[in-house]
Amino acid sequence: MKDMDRSAAAAIDRLRKQIAYHEKKYYQDNDPQISDAEFDAMMRDLRRLEEAHPELIVPESPTQRVGGQPVEGFPSVRHRTPMLSLDNVYSVEEFEEFESRLLRLLPGRTISYVAELKIDGLSVSLLYRDGRLIQAVTRGDGIQGDDVTANARTIRTLPLTIPERREVEVRGEIYLPFASFQEINRAREAREEPLFANPRNAAAGSIRLLDPRIVAARRLDMFLYYLTIEGKEPASQWEELELIGALGFKTNPHSRRCPDAAAVIAFWREWTDRRETLDYDADGVVIKVDDEEQRRELGFTAKFPRGAVSFKFPARQAATRLREIIVQVGRTGALTPVAVLDPVKISGTTVSRATLHNEDEIRRKDIRIGDIVLVERSGDVIPRIVGPMKERRTGSEKEFVPPGRCPVCGSRVHRAEEEVVARCENPSCPAKLRESLLHFAGRRAMNIEGLGEALVDQLLEKNLVASLPDLFALRAETLAALERMGPKSSQNLIEEIEKSKANDLGRLIFALGIRHVGEKTARTLAERYADMDALAAASEEELRLIEDVGPVVAESLVFFFRQPENLDLLKKLRAAGVNVRSERKAPAGDRPLTGKTFVLTGTLKGYTREEARAALEARGAAVTDSISKKTTYLIAGAEAGSKLEKARKLGVPVLTEKELDAFLRD
Numbered sequence: 001m002k003d004m005d006r007s008a009a010a011a012i013d014r015l016r017k018q019i020a021y022h023e024k025k026y027y028q029d030n031d032p033q034i035s036d037a038e039f040d041a042m043m044r045d046l047r048r049l050e051e052a053h054p055e056l057i058v059p060e061s062p063t064q065r066v067g068g069q070p071v072e073g074f075p076s077v078r079h080r081t082p083m084l085s086l087d088n089v090y091s092v093e094e095f096e097e098f099e100s101r102l103l104r105l106l107p108g109r110t111i112s113y114v115a116e117l118k119i120d121g122l123s124v125s126l127l128y129r130d131g132r133l134i135q136a137v138t139r140g141d142g143i144q145g146d147d148v149t150a151n152a153r154t155i156r157t158l159p160l161t162i163p164e165r166r167e168v169e170v171r172g173e174i175y176l177p178f179a180s181f182q183e184i185n186r187a188r189e190a191r192e193e194p195l196f197a198n199p200r201n202a203a204a205g206s207i208r209l210l211d212p213r214i215v216a217a218r219r220l221d222m223f224l225y226y227l228t229i230e231g232k233e234p235a236s237q238w239e240e241l242e243l244i245g246a247l248g249f250k251t252n253p254h255s256r257r258c259p260d261a262a263a264v265i266a267f268w269r270e271w272t273d274r275r276e277t278l279d280y281d282a283d284g285v286v287i288k289v290d291d292e293e294q295r296r297e298l299g300f301t302a303k304f305p306r307g308a309v310s311f312k313f314p315a316r317q318a319a320t321r322l323r324e325i326i327v328q329v330g331r332t333g334a335l336t337p338v339a340v341l342d343p344v345k346i347s348g349t350t351v352s353r354a355t356l357h358n359e360d361e362i363r364r365k366d367i368r369i370g371d372i373v374l375v376e377r378s379g380d381v382i383p384r385i386v387g388p389m390k391e392r393r394t395g396s397e398k399e400f401v402p403p404g405r406c407p408v409c410g411s412r413v414h415r416a417e418e419e420v421v422a423r424c425e426n427p428s429c430p431a432k433l434r435e436s437l438l439h440f441a442g443r444r445a446m447n448i449e450g451l452g453e454a455l456v457d458q459l460l461e462k463n464l465v466a467s468l469p470d471l472f473a474l475r476a477e478t479l480a481a482l483e484r485m486g487p488k489s490s491q492n493l494i495e496e497i498e499k500s501k502a503n504d505l506g507r508l509i510f511a512l513g514i515r516h517v518g519e520k521t522a523r524t525l526a527e528r529y530a531d532m533d534a535l536a537a538a539s540e541e542e543l544r545l546i547e548d549v550g551p552v553v554a555e556s557l558v559f560f561f562r563q564p565e566n567l568d569l570l571k572k573l574r575a576a577g578v579n580v581r582s583e584r585k586a587p588a589g590d591r592p593l594t595g596k597t598f599v600l601t602g603t604l605k606g607y608t609r610e611e612a613r614a615a616l617e618a619r620g621a622a623v624t625d626s627i628s629k630k631t632t633y634l635i636a637g638a639e640a641g642s643k644l645e646k647a648r649k650l651g652v653p654v655l656t657e658k659e660l661d662a663f664l665r666d
């Protein structure tokens with residue numbers, strides 16, 4: 001290896017270690033040590049160095065988490081030891097029976113336990129060899145599963161390397177946090193794709209996507225709870241969890257060592273209530289005999305290990321009568337059926353409405369008005385109807401007939417052939433305006449705090465607002481006269497509205513509620529276009545070239561900006577002082593090489609020294625004449641002399657002209 005290559009290899013190695021450290025701090029410990037910009041700069045540096053030295057790229061480099069290529073499929077892999085599941089208990093009594101059985105098998109002994117949350121995801125086994133993640137396999141049928149290595153690597157909390165040379169197998173649960181689940185379903189809704197029923201289905205669907213780039217965007221996560229290392233056997237489950245954590249894996253922070261069955265029951269009771277506060281789904285707690293020796297003695301039944309059990313939480317489902325199906329009109333005029341239920345308590349919350357998504361779903365599940373239906377809620381997701389209990393029908397149930405007219409304005413509704421929903425076609429339907437206003441003011445859009453449903457309804461009722469721009473003409477005195485509004489809250493709202501004018505362009509684009517344009521697409525568009533006019537003038541062909549903008553989105557954008565009433569709306573928003581310009585130019589402090597100091601030496605082939613200096617400075621770098629410990633990189637051309645020597649002495653990474661090219665490419 002040439003000297004310079006050796007130095008690049010050292011720089012690469014150092015960056016990889018730093019990045020792995022900061023990934024753990026950021027993603028696992030929620031304790032970032034550096035700014036996002038600094039982290040991004042490290043990744044950028046590493047990418048550039050690897051581009052210049054492709055021979056040094058290894059699969060466990062942090063740049064390789066998201067592979068560039070879709071995979072062909074998921075080869076089947078046999079588990080080294082079967083991945084079993086656990087027997088279930090559903091009540092304190094059943095758990096006590098479980099413990100009595102253990103005491104019969106281990107007479108005279110005291111048994112202590114570890115209680116862990118039972119994460120509702122999918123279990124996966126990971127294999128590390130020589131400290132590197134080499135394989136991830138789903139549980140499958142327990143004997144063999146699917147190799148999903150490329151997708152598992154995209155999980156940010158999962159270390160690609162561990163400080164253990166021996167072969168390690170770890171197992172755990174891949175899950176999707178509620179926030180990511182809702183984001184995925186919102187995007188699917190915008191594209192009119194079928195929704196995932198719960199986070200577990202979404203996680204299972206995501207891990208089987210062929211394109212790791214899409215998987216990476218889904219933000220899967222993983223808790224580990226099982227480990228085997230050749231020649232090393234932790235004496236207890238608790239020590240095993242500690243070892244898993246010490247190797248850099250994410251373990252669930254709520255696990256608890258329980259000295260006896262009473263402590264286990266207390267843990268289960270506590271989490272039966274507290275599970276709603278988690279940002280992921282847990283469907284019970286897993287109780288494991290802590291002592292490894294005892295667990296080995298207990299052995300297995302035909303199906304399960306005897307030393308562990310899954311202690312389920314009470315179901316978050318309940319049966320109740322479907323009284324009525326009402327139809328709501330959304331922002332785009334979409335008619336959505338909503339179930340009105342006899343109020344029923346499900347894990348502490350009274351549920352009286354549930355979403356029915358669309359007519360086809362009602363028909364597919366054969367849900368009828370008057371049915372006793374099974375309703376399910378999980379976390380903060382809107383309750384849904386699992387299905388009707390057909391055996392409890394009396395014959396008086398009625399089929400739902402979709403309305404031919406808008407329930408709000410009475411206009412004709414239309415269902416396009418390729419769509420799952422019918423829409424109200426009246427452009428000035430008050431229901432649409434109501435939803436548009438709520439969407440516009442929403443937290444993820446213009447973020448106008450205080451402009452909620454109650455107020456919007458009053459504004460519409462009193463004819464104070466007939467379109468979005470009218471919001472900006474509201475006055476505090478007018479608002480103060482409305483119900484439940486005083487001078488103070490009116491003034492606050494006016495200030496919120498005023499403040500929203502300065503929002504970035506991405507928020508405004510999203511706030512307009514253009515069909516199929518979600519938050520992320522809106523942000524991408526705001527980065528691409530200098531202002532709203534430039535976006536409005538973009539052609540369908542041009543828009544399609546943008547990443548995340550497919551033909552459907554492009555068509556929808558062009559359609560939106562072709563409507564005279566929308567152009568008029570934009571004109572009025574601008575006249576009201578709403579920001580329509582992009583901030584896409586990165587501020588001076590945030591250029592790609594900001595904070596880095598370069599020294600140039602020797603003769604470069606492609607540039608004069610001055611050209612190279614100017615190019616580096618234009619990207620925010622400082623270029624100095626002499627080497628010191630503070631120098632980030634020395635760029636060495638041909639016949640480099642004493643500076644090269646000094647750099648080596650001080651341990652300053654030395655880069656070639658080819659590597660400089662990579663820095664200057666964009």
Ligand code: IVH
Pocket residue numbers: 083084085086087116117118119120121122123173225286305310
């Ligand atoms: S231990 C022998 N611990 O629940 C099986 N499982 O029926 C050892 N699960 O298939 C599993 N959280 O998918 C274990 N902390 C936890 C768990 C957990 C979720 C899942 C796992 C397993 C099923 C047990």
